[in-house]
Amino acid sequence: MQTHSSSVVAVRATVALGELLERDYRNVDDYERDLERNAGALRRANPSHASLHKAMVEVVDHVLGETESVEDAKARTREEIDRIVEAIETGKSLAADNAAETFEDGETFLTHDYSSTVLQAIETAAAEGAHLTGYVTEARPRYLGRKTARRLAEMDRVDPHLLVDSAAGYVLDRCDRVVVGMDCIVEDTLYNRVGTFPLAAAANVVGVPVTVVGSESKIIEDDFVFENEEREPAEIIREPVEGVEIENPAYDATPMHLVDEVVTDKGTHEF
Numbered sequence: 001m002q003t004h005s006s007s008v009v010a011v012r013a014t015v016a017l018g019e020l021l022e023r024d025y026r027n028v029d030d031y032e033r034d035l036e037r038n039a040g041a042l043r044r045a046n047p048s049h050a051s052l053h054k055a056m057v058e059v060v061d062h063v064l065g066e067t068e069s070v071e072d073a074k075a076r077t078r079e080e081i082d083r084i085v086e087a088i089e090t091g092k093s094l095a096a097d098n099a100a101e102t103f104e105d106g107e108t109f110l111t112h113d114y115s116s117t118v119l120q121a122i123e124t125a126a127a128e129g130a131h132l133t134g135y136v137t138e139a140r141p142r143y144l145g146r147k148t149a150r151r152l153a154e155m156d157r158v159d160p161h162l163l164v165d166s167a168a169g170y171v172l173d174r175c176d177r178v179v180v181g182m183d184c185i186v187e188d189t190l191y192n193r194v195g196t197f198p199l200a201a202a203a204n205v206v207g208v209p210v211t212v213v214g215s216e217s218k219i220i221e222d223d224f225v226f227e228n229e230e231r232e233p234a235e236i237i238r239e240p241v242e243g244v245e246i247e248n249p250a251y252d253a254t255p256m257h258l259v260d261e262v263v264t265d266k267g268t269h270e271f
Helices: 006-022 028-044 051-063 070-102 114-129 144-153 165-174 196-207
Strands: 106-111 133-135 157-162 177-180 184-186 189-193 208-214 251-255 261-264 267-270
Touching: 006 028, 006 051, 006 070, 028 051, 028 070, 051 070, 051 184, 070 114, 070 208, 070 261, 106 196, 106 251, 114 133, 114 177, 114 208, 133 144, 144 157, 144 261, 157 165, 165 196, 165 251, 177 196, 177 251, 189 196, 196 208, 196 251, 208 251
Parallel strands: 106 133, 106 177, 133 157, 177 208, 208 261
Antiparallel strands: 184 189, 189 251, 261 267
């Protein structure tokens, strides 16, 4: 959960529920209780991952009370696991394909942190002939932006530049747009890796459009309540400082009025 995208986490958690299919149960009620308990534990492992929350809820909702035997319940669970995993992976790939079509030859973009969907979109656009220049912020304190820059350096026709987070405003006037991924969108708020909000706000001031890329499954319309994650203070400073409280939030909240478009597997939503 610290180094992979929320969609990858959701897939792995959904697949993990398949371990229940190897266990023995006296009756369907025992199986359903175990399914609900394990899905709940996985969901609570990271309350900030909306796609994880959604995947676990869907499995439980589509199995509980729908069968009369353990064998049928397990079969239905397997069907749901396969369906959800395929939907997440297909949605991610389609979102990347749709986003790839929005890149123009000669475009300069700025991206933040690490989004596998954004990277797939860039790779596809470059493979289809687009020459791109990409500015990448380090995404402190975990520096996942460096991982993004390394990936971009492996792509033909992509010229990557790496910079510290605080220098984003310095290069925005060189960029045609900002392109970032998303953890989730809940109502009128985008939740993404910390640093997204100031980047979007600065882009808004300069007049640079902001594009968000991700699967439609990350747009949440139910009763999901986002809970931010506080990472270890040691990521910021190894030696504690007496009298100083270290804060290390994993995500920040960006008002959707700072976003120009959201590209998903279902198409493009303009704001």
